Amino acid sequence: MKDYEVIIGLETHIQLNTVTKIFCSCKADSWEDEPNTNICPVCSGLPGVLPVLNEEAVRKGAALAAAMHAEINPESRFDRKNYFYPDLPKGYQITQFDQPIGKGGCLDLKMPDGQTRHVRIHKLHLEEDAGKTKIEHGTRLVDFNRCGVPLVEMVTEPDLRSGDEAAQYLIQLRQLLRWIGVSEADMERGHLRCDANVSIRKRGSEVLNTKTEIKNVNSIDAVRQAIGEEAKRQVELVESGGTVKSYTLDWDADRGKLTMMRSKESEADYRYFREPDLLPVVLSEEKIEAIRAGLPELPMVRRERFEREYGLSAYDAEILTGERSLSEYFEAAVKCFGGGEKSISNWMINDLTRLMNDLDKTAAELILTPAFLAEIIRLVEEGKINAATGKNLLRKVEESGRDPVEIVEAEGLAVIADSGALRTQIEAILAGAPDEVANFKAGKESLLGWFVGQVMRATGGKADPKLTREILLELLKN
């Protein structure tokens, strides 16, 4: 295996999150809708109908091209890809062939070992989705709901070298799609679909050998596993004197197995030609500029800036830029706090993300605003409340939406920093534990921690720890 290099290219289909379909005004997303409830004469291919291009799909496709560092073509065109299949009601798919919306592009993968893999984009174009068919009780059924859903097809050059890299590509692509807001990129719902082309070659060789195509690798794990399996199969085949044939393989995620679907020796002829029902898509320089300007700072750039500007560790910066709203939350909190980036980062990574997971919310959806978080951290750092109270406050603020200061006051959560009041309580505790006092005085000073615990229990954790310690020592040493 180690004598061989695995060559991988990924073909992804990305469902754009527009409200309506690409060529008609039907709702774009039909997840959980009954079959054929979300269709019209246009997307179900009745005679006489014509497509009308959804400009939002163009804008989102162009935004993705920009985010992938691709050139945006000022004039792109649609073509017909002709073939017969029951899920394709017009008998052709409207797609972009030789004048697509994007040209070139790349994505730099940050591998966990610190290496970077530069992946070039071979193809980036807009197209419409087809429907779905299934066989039930011997009858073939067709659902057109998905027909006309806007897709971007994006194909990489054969630049990936392992299942891990392929998985990382999907992870970063998914992050990017959500980051720039063009797709929900939910692989389970088919918003991001992936086919993998796999071939092998002897290390040091420059040739591209016959590849196989694995269909339906629709999760990050599936990509990693399926490519691993296929590379292993090819190596074993070649080692035992066989040759790799151009197959299409299907990945069965449940059984973790590849099965052959068909030979790809005779490639279908799609008879591409210009779609005469649509005008060329013309994007003016200003429009392209506006699309570029409308892009947020991209994840990799922000990640590096966080390390540089806030002195965060690579690990922390990666987590905080894992999702756009989380990174924005962080910066907003830093701003409200007027610094404090290290502790804000810690609070967010340790506590806030747990809260988000529990509630299944993104940072943007939290009621606990960055300003509230900054306030809580300030209360802790100024010793007004202790850390445990602070952590409990996160949930209380999220649930009530009230200002943390207000909650602290209303519920009396502030640290008991009044030495008189605290001294009275401590005196009572000492009076109730004569044996321990005696032992302490006899030299068992490790009991101090036990006394602190007793005080905390009695005060509901509100006692100022430093002050408690001082008073305890004063009283015990006398």
Add this chain to the structure above:
Amino acid sequence: MKLASISAFEIAKKVRGGELKASQVTQEALAQIRKVDGIPGSLLPYQVSAEEERKVHAFIQVTEEMALAQAKKVDEAVANGEDPGMLAGVPISIKDIFCVEGTTTTAASRFLENFEAPYTATSVQKLIDAGGVILGKVNLDEFTFGSSTESSAYQPSTNNPWNTEHVPGGSSGGSAASVAAEETALSLGTDTGGSIRQPAAFCGVVGLKPTYGRISRLGLIAFSSSLDCPGPISRDVRDAALMLQAMAGQDPKDSTSSVRPVGNYLQALEQDVRGLRIGLSPDYEAVYYPDLETGEIHREPIQKEVHDAVLRAAEVLAKAGAEIVENVPMPNTRYGIPVYFVVSRIEAASNLHRFDGVKYGYRTKSEVRNLEELYRRTRAEGFGPEPKLRILMGMYLSAAGYSSDYYQHALKVRAMIRRDFDRVFDPIGEFSLDAMLTPTTAATAFKRKDVFGDSLLMQYSDQMTVASNHAGVPAVTIPAGLDDGGLPIGIQLIGNDFCEDMILRIGRAFEQKTQDDAWRKVRPQALGGEVQA
């Protein structure tokens, strides 16, 4: 029948003025259909009686109930003092390639025998909204693929009202015949390579192919999407202008429809032709076609009477003050048909993909073992020979490896054809023409069965018309006399982009200057006229 022989303009004027009831016009039109049309085209076997041979057979489907309901609405609007629209009460037939809710839309194919569209074509809807009364759907070549209406799956196919032994032309043969036979005042046709103008010329009526994009294509079952144009067929130029006025304009549901504002076509007719520059081209004096064996190009001069009619029209217009510019070169006209073979077949093959027996229309009744067999049998049984020929040719021409030889090349030649027009219409160019005057067809209507079966020869009957489809420019055919056999001759005026007003204005001038010509008094056979020996 008196009412249907008057113009759409007059009918609308009288209905709007309360002088005439739309219902009455409709009833009379329906009576005329009953009188002259004969049995409707159908998929059923039919008896060829001598009497039926002399009928027009324009209609596949008469929508009597719908028509009477529409007429009633118009009458109510007039009674209530509301505006019933510019086509109030005007009877209209629709080429059965347009989807109209409440009718079956067959495209003259077995494939769509029972197809009922759940929506109405924009052009048809605009006619209805303007107060037009839809009498029914008229016959055509199957999926508009032909120039004689004989390829319709719905037989008997339409006869030429001037001589029922001759074809009405096509593919809008039912449309042209229904107007010529005074069954209806107007008809909506489509023109991809000449399918409005050639039958209009053959039937002695006016047919206008507007600029590509002037009238919405939504609801028109596509033949060749980059060439298809809906357009009016009428008995005079003013009616064509009126019908165009009702239908022209941008449609948000057709991306290729133009956003250009619509002119006032009726008003344009009031201007004369003084000072207008009208071109004659030697490239419209002959038909050029390749020898199938040698590939050598043959030149065949057009019918003399047709050529004479063009020259006579030029004289009439010159006398009216127009300037006739001779020897205008249109050198790429001769490539119109070869280019059309490539472009239209490729688009047609793709447009017909959707007819697969899965969703609607014909599906084979025989047992099939798999999906592929369902497709094969359905399409083999559902399509007639002409669609099959076009599908085969289109698939061949667009196949990988051939496409660059044929399709890409054809697109280049198409651009050259376009340049011919750009050059002659260039306002600061050498010619700065306002219109071209040409024959509409190389010859008058041919006999039934004479050409049918020879797909190539049939196609060449569009040589005078197809160039303007490639270029996208508007063109209108106008009756200009009868040949020795008593068959109508059409002359064609071709204008610059969106200059329908210009060609209609010239056409109207010609029509008025020749109003008293003897040939205008001759009546078609179907209306009781004598057939000349």
